[in-house]
Amino acid sequence: MKKTVFALAALSLALPATSFAQDNNGRYGLPPGAHDEIAWDFVEGITTEIGPRLAGTVDEARAREWTMEWLRNHGFANVMNEPFPIQTWVRGEEQARIIAPFPQPVVVTALGYSGATSAQGIRAEIVHFATTDELRAAPEGSLAGKIAYIGHAMRATQDGSHYGYFGSARRQGPGIAAQKGAAGIIIRSIGTDDDRLPHTGATNWPEGVTPIPAAALSNPDADNLERMLARGETVAMELVLTPRHLGETMSGNVTAEIVGSDASLPPVLLACHLDSWDIGTGAIDDGAGCAIAATAALRVAEEGQPLRTIRVLFAGAEETGLWGSRAYSAAHADEPMGVGFESDFGAGLIWRLETNFSRTNPALFSRLAQAVAGYGVLPAPQIVASGGADLNILRDQQAPIVDLQQDGSRYFDLHHTANDTLDKVDPTELAQNVAVWTAVAGVLANEPGDIRGADIIVEE
Amino acid sequence: MKKTVFALAALSLALPATSFAQDNNGRYGLPPGAHDEIAWDFVEGITTEIGPRLAGTVDEARAREWTMEWLRNHGFANVMNEPFPIQTWVRGEEQARIIAPFPQPVVVTALGYSGATSAQGIRAEIVHFATTDELRAAPEGSLAGKIAYIGHAMRATQDGSHYGYFGSARRQGPGIAAQKGAAGIIIRSIGTDDDRLPHTGATNWPEGVTPIPAAALSNPDADNLERMLARGETVAMELVLTPRHLGETMSGNVTAEIVGSDASLPPVLLACHLDSWDIGTGAIDDGAGCAIAATAALRVAEEGQPLRTIRVLFAGAEETGLWGSRAYSAAHADEPMGVGFESDFGAGLIWRLETNFSRTNPALFSRLAQAVAGYGVLPAPQIVASGGADLNILRDQQAPIVDLQQDGSRYFDLHHTANDTLDKVDPTELAQNVAVWTAVAGVLANEPGDIRGADIIVEE
Ligand SMILES: [Zn+2]
Ligand SMILES: [Zn+2]
Ligand SMILES: [Zn+2]
Ligand SMILES: [Zn+2]
CATH class of the missing domain: 3.40.630.10 (Zn peptidases)
Structure with missing residues (x-):
C-alpha cells in the first residue's frame, strides 16, 4: 500500500x-x-x-x-x-481455433475446475444447444467425441437477476455434457459485454463425473460461431486447455x-x-x-x-x-x-x-x-x-x-x-x-x- | 459467403x-x-x-x-x-509480467516488425517516458539493458486527428529506443478504450537499426504500471515476444x-x-x-x-x-x-x-x-x-x-x-x-x- x-x-x-x-x-x-x-x-x-x-x-x-x-x-x-x-485448481494454456469450415482463432478461457486436454488439444465437431435445458434433453451418448456448445445469452439487468438463471450453462452445463459423453464443452460467456474477453467462473461436477475440458467463449466469438453454425455445415474446433490441480x-x-x-x-x-x-x-x-x-x-x-x-x-x-x-x-x-x-x-x-x-x-x-x-x-x-x-x-x-x-x-x-x-x-x-x-x-x-x-x- | x-x-x-x-x-x-x-x-x-x-x-x-x-x-x-x-512478419508468443516490486501479469501485444526475445524472455528495469519527445531527449546509452516505456495517452476525436501525433510512440518510439541501446520497449496502446486488449500496429525501424522487442500494453495495464512507477520504486518486467520473419x-x-x-x-x-x-x-x-x-x-x-x-x-x-x-x-x-x-x-x-x-x-x-x-x-x-x-x-x-x-x-x-x-x-x-x-x-x-x-x- x-x-x-x-x-x-x-x-x-x-x-x-x-x-x-x-x-x-x-x-x-x-x-x-x-x-x-x-x-x-x-x-x-x-x-x-x-x-x-x-x-x-x-x-x-x-x-x-x-x-x-x-x-x-x-x-x-x-x-x-x-x-x-x-x-x-490453476489455469494453464488456453487456445481454441475453428478448424472447419472457416478456420480462424477464437478466444476462450477455462472454467474453474475444468478438465484438461493434452498439450496437443482435442479436435472435434461442435454440437449447438440453444439452452442448458436443450443440452439436458440430448439423448444419452449422442455427444460422444463431440464438443457441446451452449449459446444462451444473458441480459443486463439492474439487480443482476439474470445471472442465476443463465449461469446454469456454466455451473451445470459441463456436468451434463460430461454425463452424455462429450469430449468437451464450450459455453457463450456468462456476460453482457461485446469484448473478446471471455468470462471464467467455477463449474460444478456432479459426484462421480469425470471433468471434461470446459471453457467460455467471448461473446463476439460466440456470435461468430453461431453465424458459422447457421450456414449449416459441420463446424469443428481445436481446443487446448491445460489447467492443473495442485x-x-x-x-x-x-x-x-x-x-x-x-x-x-x-x-x-x-x-x-x-x-x-x-x-x-x-x-x-x-x-x-x-x-x-x-x-x-x-x-x-x-x-x-x-x-x-x-x-x-x-x-x-x-x-x-x-x-x-x-x-x-x-x-x-x-x-x-x-x-x-x-x-x-x-x-x-x-x-x-x-x-x-x-x-x-x-x-x-x-x-x-x-x-x-x-x-x-x-x-x-x-x-x-x-x-x-x-x-x-x-x-x-x-x-x-x-x-x-x-x-x-x-x-x-x-x-x-x-x-x-x-x-x-x-x-x-x-x-x-x-x-x-x-x-x-x-x-x-x-x-x-x-x-x-x-x-x-x-x-x- | x-x-x-x-x-x-x-x-x-x-x-x-x-x-x-x-x-x-x-x-x-x-x-x-x-x-x-x-x-x-x-x-x-x-x-x-x-x-x-x-x-x-x-x-x-x-x-x-x-x-x-x-x-x-x-x-x-x-x-x-x-x-x-x-x-x-508473423506474431509468436507474447507474455509480460511485472516482476518487481509488485508481481502480476500484464497484457501486451507485439508491434508489427517487432524484434524477438528468446523463448525465456528478457527481464529488465522499466524507464518511464511521458512522451516520445522525452524518449528522444534521453542521453545516449542511458537505456542500455533497460525497457523503455512511453505512456503518452491519445484522446478520442471525431476526425481521428490525435492518431497521427500520439501514434509516434508506436511508429518512431521503438526505433529511438533501439538507437539508445534499450533492451526493449513497451508503449501505452495507441487507443482510446479501457479494455485489456492492446493495440498492435506497424513500427518503423530506421535504416541500419536492429529491431528490439517492442509491444503495446493495454490501457488498464498502462494505468497500473504508472501507479507502480508513481510509488517511486524500481519497476522491472519480464517480457516474452517471439515473432518471426517469414x-x-x-x-x-x-x-x-x-x-x-x-x-x-x-x-x-x-x-x-x-x-x-x-x-x-x-x-x-x-x-x-x-x-x-x-x-x-x-x-x-x-x-x-x-x-x-x-x-x-x-x-x-x-x-x-x-x-x-x-x-x-x-x-x-x-x-x-x-x-x-x-x-x-x-x-x-x-x-x-x-x-x-x-x-x-x-x-x-x-x-x-x-x-x-x-x-x-x-x-x-x-x-x-x-x-x-x-x-x-x-x-x-x-x-x-x-x-x-x-x-x-x-x-x-x-x-x-x-x-x-x-x-x-x-x-x-x-x-x-x-x-x-x-x-x-x-x-x-x-x-x-x-x-x-x-x-x-x-x-x-
Ligand atoms: Zn464475488
Ligand atoms: Zn466472482
Ligand atoms: Zn486500415
Ligand atoms: Zn489498420
Missing part, C-alpha cells in the same frame, strides 16, 4: 461526511465528485500491489498479508487469519474488529471476499466490496465507539466454491452473530434496502430506511434478504441479514474477465456505497435490542 | 433507395433501421468465413480468393489479382470493375484494404471499408451504366507498410486515374465532404455537396483532401481525391485489437456510408469533364 496511508486516513476526516448521520446535501446525499480516500486507497492498493489473487495460491496468501497490514495500519483490532484447506493448499479468512462497548451484544458482520479470479485484478470482484466493508466500519468508529463490535470478514476462496464462507460458519457455529451484510457486486450505486427482519422488527427497518433515504435508496420491506455468498454463517444461524442492493447494470460486462481492473471503479459511486453502508452499520452497531425483533406478527 | 447471396442482392433492389438520386426521406436521408444487404453480406461474410488476414500469409490469400468470388458473384467485370512480394512472400491487390460507357474517360477508383491485423477479424479495419466501396459501385450500376468505369481496389498488405498501395501506383503509373476515394476508418456516419478540387472545380464540388446534403454531410471546400493509405496512385499522379470523413469517435477503441469484430459494425451507419458513397460515386462516374476542373483561380 502507499506509504501515505496514515496521512490519507487523517485527511479523510476533513472530507464530506459519510457518517450514518447523513446531512442530505447534494443529489443522493453526496456532493458531485464525492470521494472516499480510505475506500479508494484499499481498492487502488490491492489491485496495484497484489492484482490477481486466485484461491489457494501464493497470490491469495500475499493478498492476506497485505490486507492484514492495511487493517492494522488503519486501526482495526484483532486482525487475524483463520486458515482452512481447499482443493486448488491438490490441497491453504486459503484463509481474514477478520478484524472495531471493538464495541458492550461485549454481551452479538457483533455486526460486514463481509466481502478477498480472493479473485486469476485473469483480472479483482477490482470490482471483490476489491471494491472489501473497501466498502472496511471503510464503513472505520467511518462508524469515527463517530465514537459503537455499542456492538463491528467485524469485517474478508473471506478466502469464494470464487472457487465458497470455501471460506463455509469454513467460517463451521468455525464460529457457537458464536451468535447480531446481523450481517456483504458487498460483492461491484461498486455501482446502492438503490435498494432489503432485510430479513422488516416484519419482525418494523421499527428498526424504518430507522434504517430513514438513515439511507437521502442517498437515493428505496426501502423494500416486502423483499426477504438472503445475503451473499460469504454470509453462510448468518444463514446457518438464521440470523438477521441486510442486503444493500447495488446497481449491477454493467457488472456483468466485467465480471470474471481480464477487464476487472481499477479504472472500472467510479470513485463517486464507491463513496456512495461507503456512505450508505456507514449509515446502516452505524444504526445497527448502536442497536441495543435484538435486531431480529420480537417474534410477533405485524399487520401490513 | 452465404449461399443466399444472389437472393440478397436481388432483394436489395426493393430496399430503401441508396442511389445517388437521394430522396431525402428520414433523418440524414435514411429511414430508421435502414440496412444495406449487399454491404452487410460482404463484411459479415469476410469476418465469418475468413476472419484475420495478415499481410503475406495464407489467410490473406484466402481472403483474396473469397473476395474475387464475391465480386464475380455480384456482377463485377475484370476481377483480378495483381500479386506483389512483401517482407512478411522472408519474402506474396501479397496482392484485388481489383474489379463496373465498366463505363466511355472508355476514353479515366476511371473512378474506390479503395480499401483487404488485409487486417491478425489479432482481430478486420471488421471495422477494413472489412467495412471494402463493403462500402464495392457496394457503392454496385448501387451506381443499378441506376444504369455509368459514363466512366468504376474500379474497386482492395489493396493488400496495407497494415504492414502500405505495400499494396505502392505496388499499385507503380504498376499503373501510366494509367491516369479520374478521381479516387477510400474507406478505411470503420463504419461511423459520414459527416464531412472534402476534396482537393473545390477551388479548381467549384461547380462540381457544389454538385457533390448537393448530392449528399440530405445525409447530414457538411461540405468543407476549405479542406484539401489528401486521401488515405491506399491512394498512393492518386497522390503520385496529383489526381483528384475525395475524402468522405467518417465519425471516428469510437474507432480507436477497437482499431488493431482483438475487439475488431462484426458486432462493432452498426448496420444503419454502414448503410449511410454506402448511400453517401453511392451519391458521390454516381455524380463522379457520370461526369464527362475533367474532374480536376479548369486550372483557374476561384475568388472566394
